[in-house]
Amino acid sequence: MMKRDECFRILARHVTDEIVIASYSSAVEWDELGARTRNYFSVGAMGLASSHGLGLALGRPAQRVLVLDGDGSLLMNLGSLVTIGAAAPGNLVHFVCHNGTYEANGSHPLPNPDVDFSALARAAGYAAVHDFADIAAFTQQIGHVLAQAGPVFATLKVERSRALTYDYPRLYAAKKRVALKAALRQP
Amino acid sequence: MDAITDQARAELHGSAILDAIKAAAVEFILSVPDIVTSAGLLRPISRDPALRLVRVCKEDECVGIASGLSYYDKRALILIQYTGFLDSLNAIRAVAVEYEQPICMMIGLLGHEPERLPTQSGRYGVRIIEPILDAMGIAHELVSTDADVHKIKPAIDKAYAQSLPVALLIGRRPKPSE
Numbered sequence: 001m002m003k004r005d006e007c008f009r010i011l012a013r014h015v016t017d018e019i020v021i022a023s024y025s026s027a028v029e030w031d032e033l034g035a036r037t038r039n040y041f042s043v044g045a046m047g048l049a050s051s052h053g054l055g056l057a058l059g060r061p062a063q064r065v066l067v068l069d070g071d072g073s074l075l076m077n078l079g080s081l082v083t084i085g086a087a088a089p090g091n092l093v094h095f096v097c098h099n100g101t102y103e104a105n106g107s108h109p110l111p112n113p114d115v116d117f118s119a120l121a122r123a124a125g126y127a128a129v130h131d132f133a134d135i136a137a138f139t140q141q142i143g144h145v146l147a148q149a150g151p152v153f154a155t156l157k158v159e160r161s162r163a164l165t166y167d168y169p170r171l172y173a174a175k176k177r178v179a180l181k182a183a184l185r186q187p
Numbered sequence: 188m189d190a191i192t193d194q195a196r197a198e199l200h201g202s203a204i205l206d207a208i209k210a211a212a213v214e215f216i217l218s219v220p221d222i223v224t225s226a227g228l229l230r231p232i233s234r235d236p237a238l239r240l241v242r243v244c245k246e247d248e249c250v251g252i253a254s255g256l257s258y259y260d261k262r263a264l265i266l267i268q269y270t271g272f273l274d275s276l277n278a279i280r281a282v283a284v285e286y287e288q289p290i291c292m293m294i295g296l297l298g299h300e301p302e303r304l305p306t307q308s309g310r311y312g313v314r315i316i317e318p319i320l321d322a323m324g325i326a327h328e329l330v331s332t333d334a335d336v337h338k339i340k341p342a343i344d345k346a347y348a349q350s351l352p353v354a355l356l357i358g359r360r361p362k363p364s365e
Contacts, residue, residue, distance in 0.1 A: 044281030048251035051243075055255020055263075058215070058241070079244025087241055177286065184258045 002135045004097050004158040005029045008068075010139050011095075014146055015066070019056050019180075022068035023049040024104040026097050027171055028164045030068055037183045041171045047076030050084060050094060057089035057150075060184070064146075067094045072102040072110055074117065084151050085125025093145065093152040094121070099160055107160065121153035133157035197301070197332035201227030201361035204293075204330070207339035209237060213262045213291075216240045217249035221268035223295030227361030229266060246271030247278040254288045262347060265292045269316050272354070276319070283352035284323055290352040291343050301331050301359040320354050331358030 004026070012033050019038045022030045027041040040056070043049045053067035074081075074096050084092065100113030122129045128148045132138040132155065145154055205228065208216075216232050218240065233240050243249055246267045253263040272279075272294050283290035298310040308314045320327045326345075328338040339355055346353040 042282075042286055043251065044254070044286055045247065045250075045278040048247065048278060048282070051248040051251025052255045054241075054248075055252035056258060057255075058239070058252070059256040059259040059261045077245070077248065080248050083241070083243045083248055172286075174286070181258050185260070 001133055001157055001159045002138065004099070004156070004160075005032070006135055007097075007132075007138060007156050007158065008033060010135070011066075011142060014143055018064040018066050019184075020066045020068065021049050021053045021056070023073050024070050024166070025164055026068040026070055028166060031171060037176075037179050039176070040180055042177050047073050047080075049073060050077055050080040053092055053094065054080065054084050054087060054089060057092040058087060061089070061091055063091060063184075065089075065092050066146075067092070069094060069096045070103070071096055071098045071100065071115075071117065072105075075110060075115070078120065081121050081124035081126070081153075085121075087151075088125070088127070089151055090127075090149045092150045093148075093154070094126070095154050095156055097156050097158050099158050101160070103160060103164075104166060118153065118155045126151045126153040128152045130154040131157070197334070199227075199330065199332050199335075199357075199359050199361045200364075201231060202364050203333050203336045204228060204339065204357075204361055205231060205235070207336050208264055208343075211262065211340040211343035213264045213343065214239060215253075215256055215261065215263035216266055217243055217252050217263055218266040219243055219246050219249075219268070219271050221266065221271070221295040221297065223268060223297050223357055223360050224266060224293070226363045228293075230363065232266075245274070247275035250275060250278040250282050250290055253290050254282050254286070257289050257347075257350075260347070262289075262343065263291065264343070265290065267292065268295045268297050269312060269356075270297070272316070273312070273319075276323075279325070279352065280323065284325065287350050288352070289347045289350050291346050291355070292352070293355045293357060295357045299358050305329065305356060305358065316356065325352050325354055327354040327356055329356045329358055
């Protein structure tokens with residue numbers, strides 16, 4: 001089992017101009033690593049991070065897009081795995097942080113905390129699928145994961161690290177969407 | 188012949204709608220099949236190399252995909268049935284309305300009687316669509332005959348110019364090309 005914030009610190013060392021879409025607890029911990037114009041948290045409705053990611057990936061195939069999904073979120077939009085598998089964007093890497101709970105809503109358990117997201121992604125047609133539960137393996141392989149032709153899926157088996165503060169008005173501020181749009185208007 | 192009979196006998200051609208969609212510079216069609224628009228619209232779209240059709244599993248996915256595409260000024264049209272619109276209300280509420288994203292929806296009114304206004308339909312599900320759109324502050328246009336097709340391009344252009352959602356309600360099955 002890994003700590004999500006530790007995974008993200010390691011992931012951040014490899015991120016340059018990628019668009020990073022994150023939801024709820026993942027958004028909070030990714031945002032704590034520093035403000036980036038190409039961070040996108042305004043997914044609007046629980047589960048839609050992967051769909052926003054698909055749109056951002058299809059719209060510009062040369063732009064790498066990373067999705068930091070939650071397990072409860074992905075369960076609300078499992079069909080998006082099939083949609084992404086069929087649309088097959090080569091520039092999309094989809095992570096799910098799997099801690100088995102609805103962390104942002106009181107840490108109640110998922111209906112099945114042990115659901116195998118990687119198996120679902122593999123069956124849905126992702127080009128490459130990974131499972132990480134060990135920080136050393138994640139550290140060693142994350143560069144390879146990010147460089148693969150997508151759509152790539154990776155389950156990050158994490159445990160809750162600490163209580164988070166969810167400042168949604170700041171995460172979802174309209175000025176962030178305006179800044180992202182301005183940045184992406186320059187190919 | 189009275190106006191209601193005229194309306195009942197009028198026609199709506201899928202090719203005319205398709206021309207209007209292309210004239211509005213739409214590149215992506217995001218869809219769950221809808222029997223209202225299946226033969227006259229979705230089928231020809233699926234064969235048209237000028238449009239990228241993304242088949243989704245559930246209608247609210249379309250809202251996220253269209254929003255993502257809009258960051259590059261890529262235009263998308265969501266082609267769904269009114270039941271899928273109803274199922275997607277929370278996504279539309281958040282992304283389209285509160286975040287003011289240009290989400291353009293073409294919604295088939297399954298079971299609508301073309302001789303009536305949608306608000307006077309015998310179908311409860313059809314009857315409530317325009318009041319829901321009004322309550323959410325979403326602009327909408329009814330496209331029931333070829334004479335209504337001219338509304339499509341300006342509605343999509345306006346949605347992208349002002350970064351706001353719009354709903355184009357398809358009031359009868361568009362005829363496929365011969």
